[in-house]
Amino acid sequence: MSAASDWRADDAAARKLARTEFALPLLLAAGAGSGKTAALVARITVWCIGPGWERASARQPSDDARARAQAVLARCVAVTFTEKAAAEMEERIGRALAGFAARRAPGDVLPGFELAEIGIAPAEAAARATALLDAFEHLRIGTLHAFCARVLREHALDSGMHPSFEIDADETAIARACREYVALDLPRAYGEPGDANALLLARAGVGPPALCEALQRASELGIPASTLRADPCAPALVDAERRALAEVLVPVLEALDDALEGAKLRANDAAPRTRDALAALGESLCAPLELDALLAAARACAAAVAARLADWSHGKLSQGLAALIGARAKDFGAACGELGLHLADLASCDPALSRAASALLAAALDGFERERRARGLATFHDLLARATELLEREPRIAEELARGIDQLLVDEFQDTDRLQCRLLRALVLSRASALRPGLFVVGDPKQSIYGWRGADLGAYAQFRDECLAAGGREARLAASFRSSAAILDEVGRLARPNLVEDAGVQWNYEPLHEARVRAPHASLAAAPRAAVEYWSSWGSAEHGTARAGKELDATSSDDARRIEARAIAEDLAALRAERPEFRWRDAAVLLRTTSALPIYLAALRERGIRCAPSKDRGFHRSIEVQELANLLLAVLAPSDALALAGALRSSAVGAPDAALPRLWQRGLPEHWSRWRDAGAARERLATWCAEIERELEREPDARAAGHARIAGWSLAAADALATLLELRASFAALRADRWVERWRAWLLLEERAALGPLGPWRSANVARALDDLEAALASDARAPHELARALREGLAGAREDVVATPRDEEDAVAVLTLHAAKGLEWPLVYLPDLHHEQHSGERARIELADDEARALLSIRGAAGLGWRAHARRRAAIEAAERARLLYVAATRATDRLVLCGRWPAHGERECAAPLLDLVLRREGGARFEQVESAAGFRDEHGVLWKTPGLFAPAAAAPARAADAREAAALA
Numbered sequence: 001m002s003a004a005s006d007w008r009a010d011d012a013a014a015r016k017l018a019r020t021e022f023a024l025p026l027l028l029a030a031g032a033g034s035g036k037t038a039a040l041v042a043r044i045t046v047w048c049i050g051p052g053w054e055r056a057s058a059r060q061p062s063d064d065a066r067a068r069a070q071a072v073l074a075r076c077v078a079v080t081f082t083e084k085a086a087a088e089m090e091e092r093i094g095r096a097l098a099g100f101a102a103r104r105a106p107g108d109v110l111p112g113f114e115l116a117e118i119g120i121a122p123a124e125a126a127a128r129a130t131a132l133l134d135a136f137e138h139l140r141i142g143t144l145h146a147f148c149a150r151v152l153r154e155h156a157l158d159s160g161m162h163p164s165f166e167i168d169a170d171e172t173a174i175a176r177a178c179r180e181y182v183a184l185d186l187p188r189a190y191g192e193p194g195d196a197n198a199l200l201l202a203r204a205g206v207g208p209p210a211l212c213e214a215l216q217r218a219s220e221l222g223i224p225a226s227t228l229r230a231d232p233c234a235p236a237l238v239d240a241e242r243r244a245l246a247e248v249l250v251p252v253l254e255a256l257d258d259a260l261e262g263a264k265l266r267a268n269d270a271a272p273r274t275r276d277a278l279a280a281l282g283e284s285l286c287a288p289l290e291l292d293a294l295l296a297a298a299r300a301c302a303a304a305v306a307a308r309l310a311d312w313s314h315g316k317l318s319q320g321l322a323a324l325i326g327a328r329a330k331d332f333g334a335a336c337g338e339l340g341l342h343l344a345d346l347a348s349c350d351p352a353l354s355r356a357a358s359a360l361l362a363a364a365l366d367g368f369e370r371e372r373r374a375r376g377l378a379t380f381h382d383l384l385a386r387a388t389e390l391l392e393r394e395p396r397i398a399e400e401l402a403r404g405i406d407q408l409l410v411d412e413f414q415d416t417d418r419l420q421c422r423l424l425r426a427l428v429l430s431r432a433s434a435l436r437p438g439l440f441v442v443g444d445p446k447q448s449i450y451g452w453r454g455a456d457l458g459a460y461a462q463f464r465d466e467c468l469a470a471g472g473r474e475a476r477l478a479a480s481f482r483s484s485a486a487i488l489d490e491v492g493r494l495a496r497p498n499l500v501e502d503a504g505v506q507w508n509y510e511p512l513h514e515a516r517v518r519a520p521h522a523s524l525a526a527a528p529r530a531a532v533e534y535w536s537s538w539g540s541a542e543h544g545t546a547r548a549g550k551e552l553d554a555t556s557s558d559d560a561r562r563i564e565a566r567a568i569a570e571d572l573a574a575l576r577a578e579r580p581e582f583r584w585r586d587a588a589v590l591l592r593t594t595s596a597l598p599i600y601l602a603a604l605r606e607r608g609i610r611c612a613p614s615k616d617r618g619f620h621r622s623i624e625v626q627e628l629a630n631l632l633l634a635v636l637a638p639s640d641a642l643a644l645a646g647a648l649r650s651s652a653v654g655a656p657d658a659a660l661p662r663l664w665q666r667g668l669p670e671h672w673s674r675w676r677d678a679g680a681a682r683e684r685l686a687t688w689c690a691e692i693e694r695e696l697e698r699e700p701d702a703r704a705a706g707h708a709r710i711a712g713w714s715l716a717a718a719d720a721l722a723t724l725l726e727l728r729a730s731f732a733a734l735r736a737d738r739w740v741e742r743w744r745a746w747l748l749l750e751e752r753a754a755l756g757p758l759g760p761w762r763s764a765n766v767a768r769a770l771d772d773l774e775a776a777l778a779s780d781a782r783a784p785h786e787l788a789r790a791l792r793e794g795l796a797g798a799r800e801d802v803v804a805t806p807r808d809e810e811d812a813v814a815v816l817t818l819h820a821a822k823g824l825e826w827p828l829v830y831l832p833d834l835h836h837e838q839h840s841g842e843r844a845r846i847e848l849a850d851d852e853a854r855a856l857l858s859i860r861g862a863a864g865l866g867w868r869a870h871a872r873r874r875a876a877i878e879a880a881e882r883a884r885l886l887y888v889a890a891t892r893a894t895d896r897l898v899l900c901g902r903w904p905a906h907g908e909r910e911c912a913a914p915l916l917d918l919v920l921r922r923e924g925g926a927r928f929e930q931v932e933s934a935a936g937f938r939d940e941h942g943v944l945w946k947t948p949g950l951f952a953p954a955a956a957a958p959a960r961a962a963d964a965r966e967a968a969a970l971a
Contacts, residue, residue, distance in 0.1 A: 007478045007513050014475035015039060015112055018440070019046045022407065025428070025439040025472030027464055031512045032891035033482025033825065036442050040078065040089060040409060042110045043440055044139075045096040047407055048072050049128045050118030055406060065131035073138040077405050077437075079147055081412035085823075086141045089411070094136060100129035144410075144420060145380050148387035155397055159390045162376030173377055178216045181368045182208050183642035190664030197356035199661050203699070204353055205860060207657040208645045210845025211364065214357075217848045218365050218855075222381045225369065228362035228855050232354040237865040238291045241346070244869060245298065246285040248342050251335040252309075253278050259324035270308050271321045277304040291351060298346035306340060313337030338872075345863035354857055354864040357846055384419045391426035398426050405437040413443030417454040421463040429470055439467070445507035446499060447888050449819060451881045458504030479515035480891075482825050486531035486942060487897050488512050491890045493923040493941075498883040506880040512891075521586065521827040521895040524575075528935060530944035531896055536903040536928050537564040537835070539949045555949070557835060560902035561596050563949035564832045565603035568900070570952070572813065573607045575828075584610050587828040588814040590821050590889055592836045592915060598764070600815060600832065614816035624753040624762045625769050627651060631747070632773065635728045636787060638673040652747050653720040654713050655689070658699070662692045675725055682722035689714030723747060736777035740770050818889045829893035834901030834916040849874075882914050903928055 018028055018039045030036030056071040080086040099109035103126050106113050115125055149167060152159045168174050186208060189198035201211075218228070231237075256275040265271060281301040289297070311317075313336040317325060325332050378386075391398040408428060410416075428436045441463075448457050468474060480488060492511055499509035520531070537560035555563075568589060575582045589600055589611075597613065604611045630646030631653075637643060648655040648663070655663070666688050675681045693714040723746050731739060744750065749770070754763040776787055814826065847858040849870050857864040863871070890897060901916045903926055920926065927945045930937040934951035936944050 011477055011479045012112060014477055015042070016117070017473065017475050018043050019110075019113060020117055021473065022047060022051055022438045023433075025467040025470055026441070027413075027467055027472065027474045028440070028442045029474065029476040029510075030442055030444050031477060031480065031510065032444065032447060032888065033480040034444075034477035034512065035479070035481050036411070036444070036477065037085075037089060037092065038111070039477065040411060040440075040442060041092045041096055042113060043409065044076060044078060044089075044093055044407070045100075045110060046113065046118060047076060048097070048132050049100060049125050050120065052076060052406060053128050065127070066135050069128075069131040069135040070138045072406075073132065073135055074140065075404060075406040076139065076409075077147070077407070078139075078141040078409040079144045079411065080141065081143065081415055083143060085411060086143065090139065090141050093139065093141075094133065097129040097133050097136070100125050101133060102126070144423075145383050148383040148423070149378075151387045151390065151397075151401065152383065155390060155394075158394055158397060159386050161378065161382075161386055162373060165376040165378045167378050167380070167383065174219055174372070174379060175216055177372060177375070177377065178212050178219070178368065179642055181364065181371065182212045182215065183640060185364065185367075186641045186645065186664065187669065190661040192665055194661060194665065195360065197360040200352065200356045201360065201859075202661045203658045204350075205657040206353075206357070206845045207649060207660055208642055209649070211360065212642065214361055214846035214848055215364050215368055217846075218361060219368070219372070220379060220381060221848065221850050222379075222385055223365070223848065223850045223855055225362045225366040227850070228358050228365060230358075230854055232358045232855070232857060232864050233291055233351045238294060239288055241865050242285055242289055242294055245294075245342055245346065246282065248335070248339045249278060249282055249285070252332070252339050253282055255325065255328060255332050255335065259321065263320075263324055265318070265320045269318050269320055271318065274305050274308045277301055295346060295349055295351075298343055302343040302347040306343065309336045309340035309343075313340060342868055345868045348862040349864060350859065350862050353859050353862065357857055357859055358855065361846070361848075381419075384417075384423065388419050388423045388426065391423065395430075399431065399435075402427055402431060402435065402437055407438045407440065409440045409442070411442050413441045414445050414448035414457070414460055415443075415450050415453075415455040416460055416463070417456045418459040421459045424463070425466065429466055433471065439472070441467070446495075446509065446884055447822065448507075449822065449881055449885045449888055451877055457507065457877075457880075461504055476510065478511070478513055480512040481515045482894055483512075483514070483891055484520060484531055484895055485514040485517075487890070487893055487895075488514055489941065490532040490897065490943060491887065494890060494919065495883075495887050496923060497921040498918050499887065502876075502880065505876055506883070509887075524582075524827055524896045528944075529896065530938065530942055532942070533896070533898045533936075533944040533946060534926065534928075535564060535567060535898060535900040536926075536945075536947045537561070537567075537832075537900055537949055538902065538905070538947050539563050555902055557837070557902065558596075558599070560835060560949075561599045561833055562603070564900040565600045567948035567952065568600070568830050568832060568898075569603040569607040569609060570948075571898075572604070572609055576609075584811045584813045585612075586826060587830070588816070588821065588824075588826040588892065589830045589832060590816060590818050590892065591833055592818060594817060596833055596836070597815065604813060604815075610810075610812040611815050612810070612812035614814070614820050622762070622765050624749075624766050628749060628766060628769050631724065631749075632787075634672075635724050635731070638728070639669075641669050644669060644672055647724070648717070648721075651752050652749060653717050655717045656696070656713065658696055659689070659692045659717075662695065663688065676729065678722050678725040678729060681725050682718060685718040685721050686715065689718045720747070736774050739777065740774040743770060743773075818885055821892050822888055825892055825894055827893070827895045828898075829889075829896070830898045830900065831889050832900040834899060834919060835903075835913045836915065837913050879914070883918055886915055886918050 014028065017026065019042050028036065028039060030039065052072045052075070053068065056068045056075075060068055060071060062068075078086075078089060080089060096109050100106070103122055106115050106122075106125075115122060120128075145167070152161050152165070156163045166173070189195040190202070198211075201207075253275070256271065256278070260272060260275055278301065281297055284293075284297045313333050315329065315333055317329065322329065391401070405427075408424075410424070424439070428439045443460065445457055445460055448455050448460070464474065483491070488511075492509070495509040500506060501508035537555065539555040539559050572584070572587060576584075589604075591597060591600070601611060601613060627646070627650040630643045630650060633640050633643030634647040645660055647653055648660060649657065668688070671681070671684075693712075727739070727742060727746070730742065734742070750763045750766045753766045754760060773787075776790070814821075814824075818831075845860055847867075849856040849867075851866065851870055854866075856866050856870050858867045858871075890899075899919065901913070901919070903916070904920070924939070924941070927937055927939050927943075928947060931945050931947050934946075934948075936946035938944050
């Protein structure tokens with residue numbers, strides 16, 4: 001039997017198993033485009049007209065076909081990831097039943113299926129399908145959260161949930177509640193005498209917005225206040241940190257000892273001194289230490305060796321040391337990097353800040369959670385956690401629930417987490433095989449890309465093992481009905497080096513095969529295009545100049561984006577001109593993030609290409625729009641203390657966080673809501689700000705000094721605050737356009753936003769927000785308080801970008817993120833901006849993680865005890881997930897795939913761009929050095945390599961402000 005027939009036979013057997021094995025737990029691994037929804041639809045349909053109907057007949061011997069159909073459907077439960085997926089599955093099951101009712105050939109209704117599999121005649125199948133369609137509303141398909149909500153509502157007393165709880169589906173209600181709670185608590189925290197913990201955090205630059213964000217994060221993670229009350233610097237944690245530091249120190253010290261023993265180096269070589277400093281640290285770590293002693297030892301060592309460890313981690317060894325280390329250089333560099341990070345984290349650790357943040361968050365979370373429960377506001381985490389706890393605590397309820405289900409089907413199981421696995425375990429695996437529902441789980445571990453939402457591939461692997469141990473079976477779908485063989489071959493070249501099994505972290509790549517040979521999409525078949533193309537967005541001052549590596553590396557990231565954006569637009573325009581049957585909606589541009597979205601939209605718009613960017617909250621959540629919202633609220637809703645704090649921290653005012661408590665203690669919030677005379681207020685504000693600036697300069701705490709480092713901030717802040725008061729005073733007297741024009745002229749918000757990366761686009765966001773403000777104020781229907789409410793919704797993330805975009809059925813190029821593209825497909829897919837470097841930007845002020853019933857914190861980038869181990873695990877998981885994200889992105893294309901990025905000019909090497917780094921590991925490497933003309937170079941696989949920026953007219957100049965504004969509006 002040939003290899004081709006092997007995979008076809010295995011694939012057919014897996015599909016048949018999904019239709020026939022209803023007793024044992026069955027896990028189906030379904031690769032991208034392999035028809036996993038079709039497998040789910042086939043299983044439910046076959047169960048309902050076959051074994052499910054027979055079981056219902058045994059329970060209910062009457063001849064009432066409708067009653068029997070209701071019983072069959074009500075005892076079949078399918079759980080999906082989204083409501084959209086549930087609706088699609090329901091529609092397809094309905095179509096399949098309609099096909100049987102119309103006596104169509106079984107293989108036409110469900111490919112590969114024969115009625116002989118379930119032993120019934122066509123007439124009987126048609127009668128059963130007709131009855132099932134008549135009772136179709138009883139079929140139970142929905143999200144897991146909807147399933148949990150139903151369980152909790154049916155057992156409200158046992159679950160302890162509010163009897164009429166409200167589900168915060170998009171978590172915006174939680175965000176608003178957090179904001180309200182923190183705003184109401186500000187007078188206590190920053191007033192007289194104030195909260196010592198809040199004041200300490202404020203001096204460190206951690207103000208109300210950071211607390212609000214951390215409170216929301218704790219609520220989303222389900223971290224209880226009791227966990228946060230635990231001492232984050234407890235002796236057990238200190239000792240664990242000591243042992244962890246010793247563990248990463250040993251390999252570096254041993255390598256140096258081995259290399260330097262008896263060796264003679266130059267007198268100025270730093271290796272012996274570094275070894276001595278590390279040895280001294282090692283000696284101090286031999287016995288348990290108090291926290292202060294551990295931190296002092298780490299700081300002293302970091303001061304002595306940090307620069308040297310950083311050099312060694314990047315391979316910068318002296319000639320003598322390099323010769324001594326030899327072949328161990330790579331491992332030695334990795335060990336040095338890990339030790340350097342660990343020392344840096346300990347050196348920056350601030351126990352006082354960690355304890356203050358934990359105590360403050362615990363108290364806030366206590367009050368906030370009480371208020372949230374009283375309101376009956378539930379998060380998705382609440383639903384899962386409370387339903388799981390209920391079923392584990394009350395076996396009778398789990399048994400009752402299980403008795404009402406014959407078949408339980410779970411879709412997209414690769415996006416599961418440990419809570420969901422516990423729920424399924426309590427419902428299915430915890431009971432005897434004869435008493436548990438049939439379990440069918442479908443997922444593709446290679447498409448697990450929602451780790452930031454809690455998806456846990458380790459939980460998937462553990463649950464799979466438990467199912468197999470319970471007598472279950474596993475099968476895999478290997479046929480792809482989506483992508484051509486050429487694209488699948490390239491997916492393999494990309495995936496094999498990157499998808500390598502790592503228990504609980506990464507899944508091994510398993511190849512997909514073209515299910516059927518088909519003609520390519522009519523508009524994409526002709527040369528000079530190829531099924532797979534790589535474009536490097538190198539730029540040059542003139543076409544075809546000598547391609548010196550240094551010159552290519554000098555292409556900036558934004559210039560590279562403009563080059564590839566223009567190339568994509570030109571490619572699409574040429575396709576449309578050559579082949580009128582090509583539709584814009586046949587193509588998609590998929591981006592890692594929306595940060596550079598305006599650049600691509602502007603290029604498409606310039607060529608007259610209609611595009612449909614996906615809706616998201618990026619506009620309302622951008623820093624510049626958030627700052628403007630806080631400034632507007634400070635004017636329109638002067639009693640909103642949190643908005644006032646946000647306005648003070650904005651670039652337009654520029655007050656440091658350390659100044660906020662001092663302004664509160666001087667009564668700023670109360671005065672702010674009452675002040676009418678901007679001139680008198682200006683004098684008092686100038687006096688206050690000058691006093692506070694002098695106080696901060698004298699502050700012995702280095703943290704406070706660091707956040708008051710901008711000399712003369714007091715003058716600018718007082719002037720900006722007085723300007724806001726003047727804007728408030730003129731609000732009622734001026735027309736909307738005149739009032740908004742004062743915002744533009746007096747605060748220069750657009751000009752401020754234009755400074756820095758993507759300045760034109762950020763400025764355009766501000767311009768658009770001010771235009772929206774003018775339109776809202778000009779409308780008689782929008783009172784100031786309604787506008788304030790809309791602004792608060794934007795700050796809480798509740799508002800989506802509602803700019804009109806083409807509907808799905810209209811002809812437009814889709815422009816969306818890689819995550820949003822999951823589950824979708826297009827004939828032509830562009831993957832640009834592969835050189836996008838991952839920057840955290842301004843770090844979250846307080847980062848939180850839940851680690852085995854204790855909270856871990858990192859405050860302004862200063863890691864608390866235990867954070868390094870968590871960060872290391874998280875980094876490994878995120879790196880593995882990026883490899884899967886590339887796999888998902890590449891498998892969205894059916895006929896043509898174009899990958900674009902600014903490739904390194906000196907051959908394959910690691911780079912700072914995570915996705916491009918993955919592509920650089922591709923089997924066969926990059927072939928841009930063989931590109932000699934605009935036509936590009938085709939390798940032995942038919943893959944086309946091009947450098948459009950070097951052989952085409954120079955990329956368009958950076959967008960004018962007007963262009964940027966139009967592009968931002970499109971976004």
